[in-house]
Amino acid sequence: MVVVMAPGATPADVEAVVHLVQSAGGQAFVSRGLSRTIVGLVGDVADFEALNLGSLPGVLQVIRVSVPFKLVSREHHPARSVIRVGGVPIGPGTLTVIAGPCAVESPEQTLEAARLARSAGASMLRGGAFKPRTSPYSYQGLGEEGLRILAEVRAETGLPVVTEVIDPGSVDMVASYADMLQIGARNMQNFALLQAVGSAGKPVLLKRGFSATIEEWLSAAEYIAQRGNLDIVLCERGIRTFETATRNTLDISAVPVAQRLSHLPVIVDPSHSGGRRDLVVPLTRAAIAVGADGLLIDVHPEPKLALCDGDQALAESDIQEITEIVASLPSVMGRMLTLPAGDSGRIHAVV
């Protein structure tokens, strides 16, 4: 930590900072500048934070220079991690596609969407049974009935299932159906929920909050990791900016930045980022090229009948383009497309 003294700070003010830091077991090094004196602190940041140094007379600013997360940091775990979900790897070396409908609406719709997902190169199925919607008058999902449908479709297709959980009280129930638990963007700082999924014994897909900094995103992952669960996949899905041409602004730089700070895999959701079907293909290409470890894509057998986010879901007619991209582009990046269980390379063969 660095304490910046105000221009008018007295020697006694500086001394008080040094004394307080030392009394907390730390060391303080003073650099007297022409217009500013700064004090560098050595010791445990958590101890220093409790000192409220910013409240002392003559203190202008307190700057933290280390990151507020440890378990998910790459500092002590330099190798990037591979997370396995029902046998499917997500991490360096592969490109893993997760696809499916935004919301589970019926067995037929979900099975048909899973078929589309597979033909788009997916080795995992996504689908929402509990939908957090901005308006209470929007479709809220099928609940546990939706989870049963997902489990049936998994049995039929062999695709492991990721689905969102929105309430700490239902984490165990959702975990009994799902292979991976998704924390949605709006719940990224729902700490009770993060702690609950940290203890649920299933891998977690942690979406970045649409207004969360990368550091806050990794701190949210740290909440999960603290409960003993390091099987976490980060998902960039667009941030909120002033631009209204797209629903959110895909922060493509967040992929290499997060991969540099954390050993966890980072995937991209090109569907929710833009919120527009015509952007899914170019953003999918960009995500693979920037180095993402995977993709999360909305598909729906009939987008115009979708109960949720139909404007962005890919339909059968759009799938061929995705199939070709995920079959060819990963190799340029030194990655292999992850094939679904039981697949003998059909997708590669097609292209």
Place this chain on the structure above:
Amino acid sequence: MVVVMAPGATPADVEAVVHLVQSAGGQAFVSRGLSRTIVGLVGDVADFEALNLGSLPGVLQVIRVSVPFKLVSREHHPARSVIRVGGVPIGPGTLTVIAGPCAVESPEQTLEAARLARSAGASMLRGGAFKPRTSPYSYQGLGEEGLRILAEVRAETGLPVVTEVIDPGSVDMVASYADMLQIGARNMQNFALLQAVGSAGKPVLLKRGFSATIEEWLSAAEYIAQRGNLDIVLCERGIRTFETATRNTLDISAVPVAQRLSHLPVIVDPSHSGGRRDLVVPLTRAAIAVGADGLLIDVHPEPKLALCDGDQALAESDIQEITEIVASLPSVMGRMLTLPAGDSGRIHAVV
């Protein structure tokens, strides 16, 4: 709703929109412009949303022109509401100050903070027992022990208590101690929690998410209202912008805008907005002058020992200025300072 057709839309495309709307029981009026054709829809918006009109060929854009909330809207409830918390009114005509420590740390600290709060003109006590913190390594609060302390201090001071709830599973427990339940900014779209407090039988203080639009904020209030609870007070506490000189940017305009859209009271938190002690006084004045119905202010007997947000808490030496402002400025706005139970006007007399 308005459907804007793309420049190249064919008459058949327009006809398809009209047909679909009519089949859903609505009416559609077509205006053919020079470069755009638009279709105005009359009927139930929820029905139209399910049509995914944006997915139809030739459709450029679908614009919603009505608001997505009803119960909290002023359209059907033009008079502004007064909410009562343990006998204390919040609403038009009064200015109600809620003050207290960011976190409950001990009985002594809380009682002393309550004394400061009262002398600052507060008629309600705030204090956190469950603290949602960005980092899992920051202080997380005393939990139920903190609630017991708050209840004791209420007994001693007569100040009703508002405290944050962060988990649907503990709403009933928290409600058994508190007079008002606070939903923090990070949980504004934690819909399971909103529904839980909607059923808890206590008034709710709903902080605006730091990246929520005013419309999303009111939609979150609608989730609470839908469960039968209209005793909701909205609290503006700063939004996230590019500016780093302040922790958040107080959106002072949000007060009149929200009061125009909704009948619910709107208060301002000048402490968390700026995150700086030196801004609390000017932002308090601005909040009263813009027409806020109340204030939520951090006070602490010894800010430099505070376990949470000590940089922004007012100490005893700062209180006199607040006391004078809340005693004099509300009358300029045609409001009266709400006095605490048992107070016979001492504060007014002091000034």
Place this chain on the structure above:
Amino acid sequence: MVVVMAPGATPADVEAVVHLVQSAGGQAFVSRGLSRTIVGLVGDVADFEALNLGSLPGVLQVIRVSVPFKLVSREHHPARSVIRVGGVPIGPGTLTVIAGPCAVESPEQTLEAARLARSAGASMLRGGAFKPRTSPYSYQGLGEEGLRILAEVRAETGLPVVTEVIDPGSVDMVASYADMLQIGARNMQNFALLQAVGSAGKPVLLKRGFSATIEEWLSAAEYIAQRGNLDIVLCERGIRTFETATRNTLDISAVPVAQRLSHLPVIVDPSHSGGRRDLVVPLTRAAIAVGADGLLIDVHPEPKLALCDGDQALAESDIQEITEIVASLPSVMGRMLTLPAGDSGRIHAVV
């Protein structure tokens, strides 16, 4: 300045930083932390910036801890400045209202607007002859003809005139008509223009860019000051955020923050901030209460005929409310309303 070393930085990396700083005539103090080593630099920041320390091996981050402006800073000039425009003071102790039409359209409209401005408490007239508009198809102003009209209306009313300048090549021409030159928000970082007005010998009204940090705003003022002109008034007019309910978000906190960093006066434009007539009155009250030194308000005799920003201009029917606010609220803040030349206190008397 502070140099933060990366976790894996070697002693040689640290030594290289120290050596480079010393070779540039500075001093470097090393603090070795548990997870980070930091180096505090003492000397001239401009010299250090040229070293590109961020490019050295093992350097994680370079943090500047002093502000990048000097002449406009309060560090070396603690007393707040009063700027005089045609005899009218702007600064501490007074509240100065500048009002007038967004665009000068005709002699009659401008004179009538000036009459409204005066009755609203204004002691200066604003009016645009050169209008920077987002679209080239919007009204661009009358040009020099508009300046002649402003000069005539000044002669008739005694109100000094502020008007916008948008091209370095026409600064001298505009300065020959105007009492004060306005730099609009879009031109806040048009450095050629800043330098031109710095040499023009007239006071300058510097609007904050709608995406400029407060530090960038003050750095822009420094460009003007460097040319020898310290007669600068800063104007907060709303920043761009994700919120769309208002045209911009008035950053009310920017007033006390800028006043603390700089000795220059800071005024507020409540008209352009919200872009809505119904917000002008509450934002005017908030601006006065937060401590602004003045106001810049759009008025128009017939807003529905205005060629520019008619949606936010106050009409005759709205003026009475402003008149009452500026007559009564400044005294609460220990300020006096600045009266126009030749005014014997009529406005105060009215209320």
Place this chain on the structure above:
Amino acid sequence: MVVVMAPGATPADVEAVVHLVQSAGGQAFVSRGLSRTIVGLVGDVADFEALNLGSLPGVLQVIRVSVPFKLVSREHHPARSVIRVGGVPIGPGTLTVIAGPCAVESPEQTLEAARLARSAGASMLRGGAFKPRTSPYSYQGLGEEGLRILAEVRAETGLPVVTEVIDPGSVDMVASYADMLQIGARNMQNFALLQAVGSAGKPVLLKRGFSATIEEWLSAAEYIAQRGNLDIVLCERGIRTFETATRNTLDISAVPVAQRLSHLPVIVDPSHSGGRRDLVVPLTRAAIAVGADGLLIDVHPEPKLALCDGDQALAESDIQEITEIVASLPSVMGRMLTLPAGDSGRIHAVV
């Protein structure tokens, strides 16, 4: 345009809107909804804007549904344009790399940077002689001397030159040296400058303002086009958001969105977006994959000696990776790397 009436609007209010529109030569179609009445307007938008419909009683909102630009729009010019700069094409079918130093510092540094640029696959040289810097104490460029150096290096290397112009008064002088004029992000809404480059007879590189919407960016291009110059290349270079891990947030979606709205080529600046050397390579890959028509990359023979933005400039050791990417990735997108004049395919051959 669409006029949305407020809930309490009377039939007379609606009639007034219809009447006003008709009197301006337009047509108005009324759709009466359950909670809202909307009026669709047919005619010339510019005429309607002058009506200030938002000021009429009972009007809640006026929504523009057509775009405010024409000449640069794809509506009337569906084929995407190819712009030629000194014989070098920028547009669909090719990927054109422009590289060079942020600032021209000396003949040697510029020539060496041009050599690096060529080996990185560049067919054009960038370099700044006039540098718009946030602080007046930062390096401001060599001015006309820098332009002479650029012209000499062009003569030696055959690479056409793009350089920034910051003052309308020096446009002709800069145009006498440069092959293409760059408008920097801070000047995107410097309309006097846009008009000057529109008349200068040279192609223009228009950077997106860091807080400009895509629509505002295209409106700025329209200012240039209005003066008869349609040789415009758009450059996305990152927008300002709340995220501080990168200097700006590269809005990768802006590339396909702008290409869909406008026929002009769109290139990406991966250097200024992130402001970090380690992000240039991944963002370069993402830009090519998303479909950009070119790249603008900072290179410097010795970044740690650079007088401007040394933290992001690529050095010789980084070039090989860029060379490989631009040699191989464009073909995946159906594009060919544009080769410099006199190059017989060396770069392709190397890889």
